[in-house]
Amino acid sequence: MKKYTYTEKKDTRSGFGAGLHEAGKKNENVVALCADLVGSLKMDAFIKDFPERFTQVGIAEANMIGIAAGMTIGGKIPFTGTFANFSTGRVYDQIRQSVAYSNKNVKICASHAGLTLGEDGATHQILEDIGLMKMLPGMVVINPCDYNQTKAATIAIAEYEGPVYLRFGRPVIPVFTDPDQKFEIGKAWMVNEGTDVTIIATGHMVWKAIEAGEKLAELGIDAEIINIHTIKPLDDEAILKSVKKTGCVVTCEEHNKFGGLGESVARLLTTELPTPQEFVATNDTFGESGTPDQLMSKYGLDAVNIVEAVQKVIGRKK
Amino acid sequence: MKHTIKELEDIASQIRRDIVRMVHGCQSGHPGASLGCTDFFTALYFEVMNYKTDFTMEGAGEDLFFLSNGHISPVWYSTLAHAGFFDKSELATFRKLDSRLQGHPTTHEHLPGIRIASGSLGQGLSVAIGAALAKRLNGDKSIIFALLGDGELQEGQNWEAAMFAPFNKVDHLIASVDYNGQQIDGPTSKVLALDDLQAKFEAFGWHVINTDGNDMQAIVEGLHYAKTLTGKGKPILNLMSTQMGAGVDYMMGTHKWHGTAPNDEQLAAALAQLPETLGDY
Numbered sequence: 375m376k377k378y379t380y381t382e383k384k385d386t387r388s389g390f391g392a393g394l395h396e397a398g399k400k401n402e403n404v405v406a407l408c409a410d411l412v413g414s415l416k417m418d419a420f421i422k423d424f425p426e427r428f429t430q431v432g433i434a435e436a437n438m439i440g441i442a443a444g445m446t447i448g449g450k451i452p453f454t455g456t457f458a459n460f461s462t463g464r465v466y467d468q469i470r471q472s473v474a475y476s477n478k479n480v481k482i483c484a485s486h487a488g489l490t491l492g493e494d495g496a497t498h499q500i501l502e503d504i505g506l507m508k509m510l511p512g513m514v515v516i517n518p519c520d521y522n523q524t525k526a527a528t529i530a531i532a533e534y535e536g537p538v539y540l541r542f543g544r545p546v547i548p549v550f551t552d553p554d555q556k557f558e559i560g561k562a563w564m565v566n567e568g569t570d571v572t573i574i575a576t577g578h579m580v581w582k583a584i585e586a587g588e589k590l591a592e593l594g595i596d597a598e599i600i601n602i603h604t605i606k607p608l609d610d611e612a613i614l615k616s617v618k619k620t621g622c623v624v625t626c627e628e629h630n631k632f633g634g635l636g637e638s639v640a641r642l643l644t645t646e647l648p649t650p651q652e653f654v655a656t657n658d659t660f661g662e663s664g665t666p667d668q669l670m671s672k673y674g675l676d677a678v679n680i681v682e683a684v685q686k687v688i689g690r691k692k
Numbered sequence: 693m694k695h696t697i698k699e700l701e702d703i704a705s706q707i708r709r710d711i712v713r714m715v716h717g718c719q720s721g722h723p724g725a726s727l728g729c730t731d732f733f734t735a736l737y738f739e740v741m742n743y744k745t746d747f748t749m750e751g752a753g754e755d756l757f758f759l760s761n762g763h764i765s766p767v768w769y770s771t772l773a774h775a776g777f778f779d780k781s782e783l784a785t786f787r788k789l790d791s792r793l794q795g796h797p798t799t800h801e802h803l804p805g806i807r808i809a810s811g812s813l814g815q816g817l818s819v820a821i822g823a824a825l826a827k828r829l830n831g832d833k834s835i836i837f838a839l840l841g842d843g844e845l846q847e848g849q850n851w852e853a854a855m856f857a858p859f860n861k862v863d864h865l866i867a868s869v870d871y872n873g874q875q876i877d878g879p880t881s882k883v884l885a886l887d888d889l890q891a892k893f894e895a896f897g898w899h900v901i902n903t904d905g906n907d908m909q910a911i912v913e914g915l916h917y918a919k920t921l922t923g924k925g926k927p928i929l930n931l932m933s934t935q936m937g938a939g940v941d942y943m944m945g946t947h948k949w950h951g952t953a954p955n956d957e958q959l960a961a962a963l964a965q966l967p968e969t970l971g972d973y
């Protein structure tokens with residue numbers, strides 16, 4: 375198992391804030407909009423340097439998406455910022471009609487996704503957003519795994535033409551990816567090569583997959599770990615190549631197993647290469663209040679859950 | 693009057709203590725507008741509303757209350773506990789794992805007193821209207837109360853509801869606005885000004901009254917007066933001016949305490965200003 379270490383922990387939303395600031399410096403068409411959550415979305419640096427390119431819309435997410443769609447018509451590249459729940463479910467039809475169907479270059483940037491939002495509870499903890507967004511034709515869906523990857527992804531989506539959903543979170547987690555990485559939309563990252571099982575992880579679950587990989591190595595199981603940061607378009611090639619080698623797969627995501635990354639992988643495999651698969655994901659449930667660690671543990675999203683899923687799926691190999 | 697003003701003020705003082713202790717206990721939550729609305733909740737539950745603490749979802753023959761700005765759950769939970777819906781010891785579980793006192797109010801955990809989830813802003817007025825329509829169909833003349841944040845009024849759904857209620861003569865509805873002039877990113881006047889709310893609601897066909905939400909006498913009288921206006925063809929809007937953080941000096945006059953928990957020292961400073969009147973949980 376390749377050794378991964380980290381010297382600091384940071385929140386992915388801060389990676390977004392830093393990436394937005396960079397993207398703003400690189401391209402004067404980059405504009406940002408926020409619905410009364412500037413601090414939570416870490417937009418301060420962008421606002422300080424480009425105040426005229428920032429729009430505070432107030433607590434009015436539907437209006438924000440519509441305004442963003444309109445700004446693309448004047449050549450702007452709008453980044454909208456609010457919590458994941460209010461970025462998706464709240465404004466689904468506005469996104470569907472004015473952004474996705476109209477193919478507008480809006481970047482929907484969503485913080486506080488998943489259970490790790492913590493104490494605010496289920497009203498704010500969306501576990502369905504990946505599903506909602508990936509179902510929209512033409513929508514790119516990205517869920518980066520640490521500060522550096524989120525920053526790189528933010529810069530990359532500014533350079534990509536078309537609607538994007540970028541999902542990130544609130545907790546501070548290890549920073550373990552390359553600070554100078556070039557982010558390629560739709561290209562999986564090989565975290566660790568292995569032969570016994572393919573672990574496919576996204577977002578906050580990637581570090582947990584690495585922890586699981588270390589435990590599995592101690593048990594004599596050689597896990598291949600792939601980071602799928604882009605859930606749509608899915609890197610079919612990388613997944614099929616790995617699964618051909620290992621013969622079984624475990625998908626890991628901080629999301630409902632109904633409609634998430636795991637289902638995208640299952641759809642691919644069932645048509646191309648039927649393979650035993652286990653899902654580490656929430657199981658058709660809402661969240662609740664608690665600390666992020668408590669919730670990840672209660673809802674089965676820890677390294678031990680990945681280890682158990684791997685043992686189970688290996689047992690299912692023919 | 694069921695209580696004297698002094699008695700109501702004492703209840704409010706205890707609720708304010710609970711709020712800061714609850715938010716301190718889990719180091720998260722929203723003290724600012726909870727404190728600002730404490731006098732309103734006290735007046736509503738200890739003087740104005742008719743209800744049973746033997747909770748049923750339908751609440752037939754009872755006045756019902758809906759909190760649209762769900763983040764001020766601490767004040768509601770403490771009020772419900774002191775009103776007898778559940779034991780006040782449960783307040784210690786606020787926002788903790790496996791609690792019925794979720795960060796934002798929910799029916800999912802079956803906490804008595806709560807009839808709908810809120811937290812995602814802008815939905816409560818519609819729900820209150822729906823409950824009022826159902827009561828009308830049931831021939832139940834009880835009153836529906838709702839509370840909305842002022843920043844929350846930036847959500848468009850409120851204005852869909854604001855247009856619907858007068859047109860449909862939903863006149864057993866008293867909606868109050870927590871008019872504290874603050875939201876997360878700053879004063880409402882700087883983020884997205886609401887301007888003349890009275891004129892806006894009147895233009896939509898509401899009967900608008902103004903109250904001072906941090907003067908117990910005024911808020912009790914204001915709500916009693918609002919009740920006399922029900923059944924006259926118009927919904928009633930209570931524009932209630934409040935101070936975010938009311939009762940704790942260092943939390944007042946700023947939006948900084950919208951969603952920030954006090955540390956140990958700040959807790960002590962807050963509690964020193966709030967007499968313990970009914971016993972801490």
Ligand SMILES: Cc1ncc(C[n+]2csc(CCOP(=O)(O)OP(=O)(O)O)c2C)c(N)n1
Pocket residue numbers: 409410411433435460464724725761763811812813814840841842843844845870872874875876936950
């Ligand atoms: C739909 C939605 N958007 C954003 C938020 C995040 N949020 C929670 S409270 C709040 C500010 C609310 O302002 P106001 O209604 O004035 O309440 P106050 O600040 O006075 O407590 C925001 C933006 C939310 N809960 N729901």
